[in-house]
Amino acid sequence: MSAAFVVGVLVAAGVFLLLRPGLLRVVLGFVLLGHAVNVVLLSAGGLGRRTAALEEAGPDTADPLPQAFVLTAIVITFGITIHLLGLLRRGAGGPASGADPMDDDNDDDGDAESDGDGTGGAGRPGTTGRRR
Amino acid sequence: MSALLLIPVVGPLLAAGALLALPNRPGTHRVGAFATMTVVLVAGLVLLVRTSGGALAVLRVGGWPGPIAIGLAADALSALLVTVTALVVLGCLVAAVGSGDDRRPYFLPLVLVLTAGAGGAFLTTDLFNLFVLIEVMLVPSYVLLSLAGGVGRGGAGRVYVATNLLGSTLLLAGVALVYGTTGVVGLGELAGAARDEPTVAVACGVVLLALGVKSALVPLHDWLPRTYPVASPVVVALFSGLLTKVGLYAVIRIYAVVYGGDPGYRWLLGAVALLSMVVGVLGAVGENSMRRILTFHMVSQLGYVLLGVALFTAVGLAAAVYYLAQYILVKAALFLCAAAVRAGRGTDRLDGSGGLAGQRPALALAFAGAALSLAGLPPFSGFLAKFLLLRATAESGAWLAMVVAVLVSLVTLLSMLKIWSALFTGDPPASSTVARRIGPTLVGPPLALAGLSLAAGLAAAPLLVLADTAAAELRDPAGYVRAVTGR
Numbered sequence: 157m158s159a160a161f162v163v164g165v166l167v168a169a170g171v172f173l174l175l176r177p178g179l180l181r182v183v184l185g186f187v188l189l190g191h192a193v194n195v196v197l198l199s200a201g202g203l204g205r206r207t208a209a210l211e212e213a214g215p216d217t218a219d220p221l222p223q224a225f226v227l228t229a230i231v232i233t234f235g236i237t238i239h240l241l242g243l244l245r246r247g248a249g250g251p252a253s254g255a256d257p258m259d260d261d262n263d264d265d266g267d268a269e270s271d272g273d274g275t276g277g278a279g280r281p282g283t284t285g286r287r288r
Numbered sequence: 289m290s291a292l293l294l295i296p297v298v299g300p301l302l303a304a305g306a307l308l309a310l311p312n313r314p315g316t317h318r319v320g321a322f323a324t325m326t327v328v329l330v331a332g333l334v335l336l337v338r339t340s341g342g343a344l345a346v347l348r349v350g351g352w353p354g355p356i357a358i359g360l361a362a363d364a365l366s367a368l369l370v371t372v373t374a375l376v377v378l379g380c381l382v383a384a385v386g387s388g389d390d391r392r393p394y395f396l397p398l399v400l401v402l403t404a405g406a407g408g409a410f411l412t413t414d415l416f417n418l419f420v421l422i423e424v425m426l427v428p429s430y431v432l433l434s435l436a437g438g439v440g441r442g443g444a445g446r447v448y449v450a451t452n453l454l455g456s457t458l459l460l461a462g463v464a465l466v467y468g469t470t471g472v473v474g475l476g477e478l479a480g481a482a483r484d485e486p487t488v489a490v491a492c493g494v495v496l497l498a499l500g501v502k503s504a505l506v507p508l509h510d511w512l513p514r515t516y517p518v519a520s521p522v523v524v525a526l527f528s529g530l531l532t533k534v535g536l537y538a539v540i541r542i543y544a545v546v547y548g549g550d551p552g553y554r555w556l557l558g559a560v561a562l563l564s565m566v567v568g569v570l571g572a573v574g575e576n577s578m579r580r581i582l583t584f585h586m587v588s589q590l591g592y593v594l595l596g597v598a599l600f601t602a603v604g605l606a607a608a609v610y611y612l613a614q615y616i617l618v619k620a621a622l623f624l625c626a627a628a629v630r631a632g633r634g635t636d637r638l639d640g641s642g643g644l645a646g647q648r649p650a651l652a653l654a655f656a657g658a659a660l661s662l663a664g665l666p667p668f669s670g671f672l673a674k675f676l677l678l679r680a681t682a683e684s685g686a687w688l689a690m691v692v693a694v695l696v697s698l699v700t701l702l703s704m705l706k707i708w709s710a711l712f713t714g715d716p717p718a719s720s721t722v723a724r725r726i727g728p729t730l731v732g733p734p735l736a737l738a739g740l741s742l743a744a745g746l747a748a749a750p751l752l753v754l755a756d757t758a759a760a761e762l763r764d765p766a767g768y769v770r771a772v773t774g775r
Contacts, residue, residue: 174454179446186453193461200468221356222467225416229460232423236453239430243446 159199166192183240190233194226290347293360295331296370296407297421300324304400314391318381321396325378328407332371339367340754342761344771346413359413359474361772365609365758369410369537372613375740376529376620377403379733380522383624386729387631389522392435398428399526406530410537413772414474415463415495418538422459422502426452429531433519444518451511455501462494475545476773479765483548492546496539503535505594506564509587513571516586517579521630524579525623528586529616536590536612540597544762545769549600557598562689564591565696572703578626578636578711581703582619585662588696589615595693596677599684605759607676610751614661614669614744621658621737625651628730629711638707643716650731652712657738659704661745664697669744 166188173185201222209220303324307317335345339362348357362370377399384390384399405425412418430452434445467473469487482489497508504512512532516524547553568588572581593615596608628651629644630636645652661668664675674697681690744751761768 174450182446182450186450186457189454189457193457193464196461197464197467200464222464225463225467228416228420232420232427232456235427236423236430236449239427240446240449240453243434243449 159195159203163192163195163199166195179240179244183237183244186240187233187237190229194229197222197226197229290345292331292335293345293347293362293411294349296328296374296411297360297404299328299331300400300404300407304397304404307397307400308394317396318385318390321381321390321400322378324400325374325381325403328403329371329374329378332367332374335362335367336364336371336754339364340750340757342757342767344768346771346774348774358417359476359772360408360411361413361768362411363758363761363768364754365537365540365762366410368609368613368754368758369533369616370407372616373403373406373410373529373533376616376737377526379620379624379737380526380529382729383525383627383733384522386727387520387522387627389520394431395435398432398435401425402428402432402526402530406534409534413476415466415478415542416473419456419459419463422534422538423456425531425534426456429527432523432526433515435520435523444515447511448515451501451515455498458501459495459498462491462496462498465491465494474772475541476769476771478546479769480546480548482546483550489547489550492542496542499535499538499542500560501535503532503539503590504587505560505590506567506587509564509567512587513575513580513583516583517577521579521623521627521636524583525620525627528582528623529620532586532590533612533616536593539594540608540762543597545765548765549763551600554598554600557594558686558689561591561594561598562692564588564594565692566591569696569699569703573699576638578629578638578707579623581707582622582626585700585703586619588700589619589662591696592674592677592693595689596680599680599686599689600763601680601684602756602759602763603676603683604680605762606752606755607673607680609758609762610669610676610748610755611673613751613755614673614741617737617744618658618661618668618670618741621654621734621741622662624730624734624737625655625658628726628734631730632726636711638710642709642711642714645712647716648726648731650735651726654731654734654738655712656708657742658734659708661738661741663701663704665701667742667745669741669748672745672748 170185170188170192173181173188201219205216205218207214207216207218209218303320307320310316338345344361344363346361348359390396402425405421408421409418409425412421430449433448463473469491470478470481472478482492501508516527565588568584568591572584575581575584593608593612596604596611626636657668661670664670678690678693
């Protein structure tokens with residue numbers, strides 16, 4: 157019951173943040189959604205059983221499998237959050253930081269590879285110059 | 289033979305790690321990447337030969353028992369997809385040398401990790417590992433998409449990451465629900481569970497919804513044409529061969545094993561398939577760059593594959609498997625043509641300065657072959673695939689699906705003609721250095737892939753036998769279930 161409540165609040169807050177403008181809110185929204193899913197995963201193994209696994213099998217032994225799942229999921233979410241923050245940093249340093257991400261239909265050839273402040277370490281002059 | 293299953297997953301991962309340890313050595317990176325993918329291709333071919341008779345290769349990594357083991361299994365479908373994707377990746381690597389993409393930092397290690405994730409997703413036998421391997425595949429794709437920098441790429445990169453992250457979150461929630469309702473996540477243990485238990489069907493429905501986002505099925509397709517066209521064409525070719533196909537493969541596998549091909553859901557799959565076909569092909573009509581048109585056609589063509597699955601007859605599934613295998617090759621050939629066009633002209637927009645057919649006849653030949661195959665004209669593999677699919681719809685009495693399939697392939701042909709007349713016919717612009725910049729490494733891969741499509745159309749018998757085997761295994765997954773559960 158309490159797990160369901162926590163998941164509900166986390167998902168509500170996460171979706172609210174996702175629908176707000178600004179990439180930072182989106183990142184935070186995904187962090188909250190990720191937590192919500194982790195709680196779902198943990199409760200899928202049964203929250204009432206608390207005895208340490210691998211000691212002795214009994215009716216109260218916790219299910220170790222969902223905990224392993226959650227650990228894996230946390231690592232993945234962490235990595236992707238870092239990537240999103242990197243995108244945010246790069247976007248903020250670029251010339252059109254206020255641009256709506258949906259509104260870039262005219263910039264699809266990528267030949268204007270002026271890589272902002274070059275934080276991504278990409279777009280070396282030699283590479284782009286050769287391809288033109 | 290079971291140890292071969294490790295190669296498509298572990299091989300590229302180890303190679304990527306080794307390459308990362310040797311930065312700033314482009315020559316070593318190239319040799320390493322090509323050697324790794326060749327090994328994966330050979331492993332795929334060996335698996336394909338071994339499984340073509342209906343045998344299965346199963347491996348529990350580390351020898352752990354039952355449900356806690358990391359299971360890998362290959363049947364004809366998995367082995368076929370591993371082989372075909374390895375071919376496409378090799379083609380893309382060659383083209384990346386020509387287009388200069390592989391000189392971008394970390395390009396080759398990222399491609400290898402992407403390949404490892406896709407190979408693993410084709411071979412894994414449980415839902416949680418499917419989630420992990422899809423993530424392994426997606427994380428490098430985030431970086432590859434936005435590798436080149438620029439504002440447009442950053443924006444599309446955000447949309448791409450956000451959509452796929454939402455899909456992954458949903459996938460994980462679905463896996464959690466499946467575990468909560470059944471206590472297992474292995475495909476073998478779950479066999480038929482969604483057919484027998486409505487709660488499992490709902491939980492698995494969440495997984496399928498998330499996979500629908502990944503494979504860009506209408507109405508979950510909108511992110512694909514927004515994001516793919518901003519990446520470099522070689523990268524898009526790679527994505528088109530791996531990413532959405534993994535999602536579709538997982539949909540097929542889960543529907544066949546966990547739902548046991550439950551006829552109660554076939555109308556839903558059929559409706560999604562027809563909608564994808566129509567929406568994708570109509571979306572392409574209004575576009576005016578080669579990559580954008582081709583990206584919309586991805587949505588449409590995936591609908592064809594799903595239509596065969598929705599019929600779930602032996603003929604329909606065989607048609608779907610054959611369609612999927614040949615379509616991966618054809619689409620990669622088309623995107624690699626776009627890569628060559630862009631390398632030559634600086635853009636792949638249809639802006640009226642054509643004449644490529646006279647300057648680079650080999651490229652024109654590759655594009656013509658792949659385009660005709662995509663539209664479904666003989667003697668290419670696309671014709672045979674569409675013919676088999678139409679025959680399956682006729683046998684099932686799905687006349688509406690048949691009419692839609694024929695009409696959509698006509699509109700596909702129109703789109704291809706539009707690209708052809710805008711880029712390849714006509715007089716080349718004066719003082720053009722276009723032809724010089726399109727080297728053999730750019731023309732070769734699409735030509736080879738288009739040639740494979742022609743070969744798969746003319747000498748189709750082995751591939752059709754394979755598709756029949758895969759279809760039989762999908763219709764009756766008992767052998768697969770026995771093999772992966774070890775019972």
